[in-house]
Amino acid sequence: MSGLIRMIATLAIATVLSTASLPASADDLPSWNVGDTKQRITEFVSKVTEEGGPDYVAREDRIAVFDNDGTLWGEQPMYVQLAFALDRIKTLAPAHPEWKDTEPFKSVLSGDVAGIAASGEKGLVELVAVTHAGMTGDEFSKTADDWIKTAKHPKTGKAYTTMVYQPMLELVSYLKAKGFKVFIVSGGGIEFMRPWTERVYGISRENVVGSSIKARYESKDGEPAIARLPEIDFVDDGPGKPVGIYSHIGRRPIAAFGNSDGDFEMLEWTTSGTGPSFGLIVHHDDGDREFAYDRQSHFGKLDRALSESQGRGWTVVSMKNDWNRMYPE
Amino acid sequence: MSGLIRMIATLAIATVLSTASLPASADDLPSWNVGDTKQRITEFVSKVTEEGGPDYVAREDRIAVFDNDGTLWGEQPMYVQLAFALDRIKTLAPAHPEWKDTEPFKSVLSGDVAGIAASGEKGLVELVAVTHAGMTGDEFSKTADDWIKTAKHPKTGKAYTTMVYQPMLELVSYLKAKGFKVFIVSGGGIEFMRPWTERVYGISRENVVGSSIKARYESKDGEPAIARLPEIDFVDDGPGKPVGIYSHIGRRPIAAFGNSDGDFEMLEWTTSGTGPSFGLIVHHDDGDREFAYDRQSHFGKLDRALSESQGRGWTVVSMKNDWNRMYPE
Numbered sequence: 001m002s003g004l005i006r007m008i009a010t011l012a013i014a015t016v017l018s019t020a021s022l023p024a025s026a027d028d029l030p031s032w033n034v035g036d037t038k039q040r041i042t043e044f045v046s047k048v049t050e051e052g053g054p055d056y057v058a059r060e061d062r063i064a065v066f067d068n069d070g071t072l073w074g075e076q077p078m079y080v081q082l083a084f085a086l087d088r089i090k091t092l093a094p095a096h097p098e099w100k101d102t103e104p105f106k107s108v109l110s111g112d113v114a115g116i117a118a119s120g121e122k123g124l125v126e127l128v129a130v131t132h133a134g135m136t137g138d139e140f141s142k143t144a145d146d147w148i149k150t151a152k153h154p155k156t157g158k159a160y161t162t163m164v165y166q167p168m169l170e171l172v173s174y175l176k177a178k179g180f181k182v183f184i185v186s187g188g189g190i191e192f193m194r195p196w197t198e199r200v201y202g203i204s205r206e207n208v209v210g211s212s213i214k215a216r217y218e219s220k221d222g223e224p225a226i227a228r229l230p231e232i233d234f235v236d237d238g239p240g241k242p243v244g245i246y247s248h249i250g251r252r253p254i255a256a257f258g259n260s261d262g263d264f265e266m267l268e269w270t271t272s273g274t275g276p277s278f279g280l281i282v283h284h285d286d287g288d289r290e291f292a293y294d295r296q297s298h299f300g301k302l303d304r305a306l307s308e309s310q311g312r313g314w315t316v317v318s319m320k321n322d323w324n325r326m327y328p329e
Numbered sequence: 330m331s332g333l334i335r336m337i338a339t340l341a342i343a344t345v346l347s348t349a350s351l352p353a354s355a356d357d358l359p360s361w362n363v364g365d366t367k368q369r370i371t372e373f374v375s376k377v378t379e380e381g382g383p384d385y386v387a388r389e390d391r392i393a394v395f396d397n398d399g400t401l402w403g404e405q406p407m408y409v410q411l412a413f414a415l416d417r418i419k420t421l422a423p424a425h426p427e428w429k430d431t432e433p434f435k436s437v438l439s440g441d442v443a444g445i446a447a448s449g450e451k452g453l454v455e456l457v458a459v460t461h462a463g464m465t466g467d468e469f470s471k472t473a474d475d476w477i478k479t480a481k482h483p484k485t486g487k488a489y490t491t492m493v494y495q496p497m498l499e500l501v502s503y504l505k506a507k508g509f510k511v512f513i514v515s516g517g518g519i520e521f522m523r524p525w526t527e528r529v530y531g532i533s534r535e536n537v538v539g540s541s542i543k544a545r546y547e548s549k550d551g552e553p554a555i556a557r558l559p560e561i562d563f564v565d566d567g568p569g570k571p572v573g574i575y576s577h578i579g580r581r582p583i584a585a586f587g588n589s590d591g592d593f594e595m596l597e598w599t600t601s602g603t604g605p606s607f608g609l610i611v612h613h614d615d616g617d618r619e620f621a622y623d624r625q626s627h628f629g630k631l632d633r634a635l636s637e638s639q640g641r642g643w644t645v646v647s648m649k650n651d652w653n654r655m656y657p658e
Contacts, residue, residue: 060533137575181535194579204389205579206510215575217568217594224598226575239546246466246544246555248577250523250534265546269553 028174031167031325038322040315041171044278048254049178055276059179063253065245065266066172068186068193068210070259070300071282072201073164074153076291079299080160081192084147088131105130129230132189133213137226145195161200167323168282171257172201180255185244186210187237187262191228209248211236241266254278260300267305267314279314281305286320357503360496360654367651369644370500373607377583378507384605388508392582394574394595395501397515397522397539399588399629400611401530402493403482405620408628409489410521413476417460434459458559461518462542466555474524490529496652497611500586501530509584514538514573516566516591520557538577540565570595583607589629596634596643608643610634615649 032038047055048062069075089099089108099105104123107115116123132140153163172182184203186193190210197203214229236244242265245253256263256270259282267279283302284293294302309316319326361367376384377391398404418428418437428434433452436444445452461469482492501511513532515522519539526532543558565573571594574582585592585599588611596608612631613622623631638645648655 060527190576190579198389206577208579212576215572217571217598219594219597222601224571224594224601226571242546242553242555243544247519247541248535250519250537265548265553268548269546272551272553 028177029167029170031170031323033322033324035322037315037317041278041280044255044276045175045178048276057254057275061251061254061275062175062178062180063249063251064175064180064182064255065185065209065241065249065253065257065270066168066182066203067258067260067263067266068184068188070284071165071257071263072168072172072184073160074290075300076284076293076297077154077299079188080148081188083151083154083160084144084192085127085131087147087151088143089127092130125230125232128213128232132192133228133230135228137191137215137228140191140228141195144192148196161196162329163327164200165282165319165323166325166328168257169201169328172203175255176202181207183207183209183245183249183253185236185241185266187235187240189213190236209236209244211240237262239265242269245269256280257282258305259284260302261305262300264305264308268312271312271314279309279312280317281309281314282317282319285318286323286326288320289326290319357506358496358499360499360652362651362653364651366644366646370607370609373584373605374504374507377605386583386604390580390583390604391504391507391509392512392578392580393504393509393584394512394514394538394570394578394582394586394599395497395532396587396589396592396595397513397517399613400494400586400592401497401501401513402489403619404629405613405622405626406483406628408517409477410517412480412483412489413473413521414456414460416476416480417472418456421459454559454561457542457561461521462557462559464557466520466544466557469520469557470524473521477525490525491658492656493529494611494648494652495654495657497586498530498657501532504584505531510536512536512538512574512578512582514565514570514595516540516564516569518542519565538565538573540569566591568594571598574598585609586611587634588613589631590634591629593634593637597641600641600643608638608641609646610638610643611646611648614647615652615655617649618655619648 029038029041047053048057050056066072069079073080086108089105093099093109099109104116104119104127107119148161151160152158153160156163175182182203184193184197184207188210190208190212193210194205194208197208198205212233214231214233216227216229218225218227234240234244241263245266252273253270254276255278256267257280258267271277271279281302283306284291284300286292293300294306306316358367376382377386379385395401398408402409415437418434422428422438428438433445433448433456436448477490480489481487482489485492504511511532513522513526513536517539519537519541522539523534523537526537527534541562543560543562545556545558547554547556563569563573570592574595581602582599583605584607585596586609587596600606600608610631612635613620615621622629623635635645
């Protein structure tokens with residue numbers, strides 16, 4: 001009997017000791033369930049920040065890059081920026097009666113998604129030209145910010161900026177606290193994100209990398225402005241992401257967080273350097289609390305990156321099992 | 330007699346008091362002579378950092394942009410990057426016997442500056458293609474860094490990175506200490522600067538904005554790399570500077586520092602916002618300690634910006650009169 005008591009006591013002490021020896025950082029990620037995924041994250045951060053350790057990485061090289069759509073916030077039933085563009089078309093339509101008979105506007109106004117898709121890349125460029133160009137940088141910034149403050153998600157009726165993933169917010173804060181420089185590297189429009197990333201994610205405007213249209217400096221009547229032009233400048237998606245990183249950051253990241261095949265090259269680039277590195281994929285497998293999709297999805301298709309994740313040592317997050325909370329509050 | 334002693338004592342005390350009442354920041358700029366220029370700088374910084382003051386600017390908006398060539402380091406008798414390109418041609422020439430009879434290489438190899446100039450933009454693009462492209466990002470970075478560590482200025486025989494302006498180094502440090510985010514916005518190549526700006530100026534790679542050539546992500550045999558392509562992507566000079574700022578920083582700066590007409594639009598953009606702002610031009614008027622040039626110079630021509638500086642409220646630095654020291658040590 002005393003032997004059993006001693007054994008139980010020993011086990012209890014062992015448990016206490018084991019808990020006590022967990023890195024302090026574990027508390028920084030309360031929305032992440034205790035388990036392999038969380039442990040991989042904290043172990044990586046611990047080893048690269050341990051001064052004198054074999055895997056120590058100097059502060060200036062602690063670059064972490066996050067995809068936005070599907071990684072920091074939702075992307076279903078469509079990219080938020082696409083919802084913005086469609087809303088803008090409806091708002092601007094009264095001044096453009098000709099749109100009723102012209103594609104892709106006709107399909108947008110009648111809610112014909114197949115018709116929009118059928119207009120192809122030419123149609124998409126026309127939508128971007130009308131909704132994102134032909135105004136100054138300040139005007140677009142205000143338009144995007146005004147919209148994001150009032151627009152509602154079609155399914156939940158909540159503001160889009162409340163449908164950001166709480167566990168990922170904690171991860172961003174945790175990495176910043178550990179001396180990482182955190183960047184967004186998104187296929188979305190750089191100027192669509194910048195007005196609100198500081199407020200919502202704590203990521204400042206200059207740390208946002210994204211797709212862009214061309215711009216020109218104009219000074220009329222002593223009033224200079226950035227004129228947004230109806231021409232694609234850079235597509236920060238797929239193989240574009242390492243190029244965007246090269247251009248904006250100038251350093252290979254040591255940690256990359258994505259959720260789709262559009263993040264494949266960013267993950268590959270990040271995790272094929274010579275030093276320690278970390279790649280993570282958010283897998284949308286929680287149809288109850290969010291949306292469940294991967295290999296067949298129109299938005300955020302995750303196929304090749306999922307198949308190759310194990311071989312490449314990338315951590316796959318199960319939103320269903322790894323996260324005890326989806327959104328803030 | 331005692332009256333004289335008292336007067337001297339009073340003057341001495343007054344001097345001590347007057348020194349003591351100078352803003353603490355004055356000590357941060359020891360290479361700047363006491364005077365109007367130095368006072369304008371410290372007064373601007375004081376007012377935008379005074380919490381609760383009418384001109385207070387939040388930290389995230391304290392963006393300061395510095396031109397590089399002629400503002401942070403020298404640009405005579407030619408841009409340092411041009412010296413790099415010409416040196417590279419000479420280094421690579423043995424493997425290219427055909428260059429002996431082909432422009433612009435023939436002129437470069439024979440030291441015929443007029444011949445190089447005569448090859449025009451086409452010639453310049455060919456020089457860039459051969460010296461800056463056709464290699465990976467890492468390879469170019471190493472080539473540029475190796476060169477800058479060994480190359481010598483043709484007149485002084487000193488390393489180029491020792492011919493940086495001590496007063497400007499102090500200004501960069503001072504602004505950083507006051508919560509400014511300091512960026513380089515240069516007409517020079519972004520990847521030519523990044524390898525050494527942290528070491529030399531204390532400005533990190535991601536805070537460097539510059540001209541660029543196109544790049545492509547390539548993954549061969551599981552070894553991904555950034556391939557540098559022989560095609561101009563962006564020219565960060567003149568009206569390009571506000572566009573580069575828009576793309577990389579996403580905010581209008583509140584302080585801009587330049588030295589030539591290539592900085593005109595950056596200064597104009599910075600100083601035409603609604604809040605407090607500061608524009609400064611370094612005027613190269615010290616032929617003894619450096620080079621004296623402005624309106625007629627091939628490199629760093631300063632004409633319109635000098636003529637309009639007073640009307641626009643820009644501070645003009647006389648290197649001769651405002652700086653008591655030119656270079657570090």
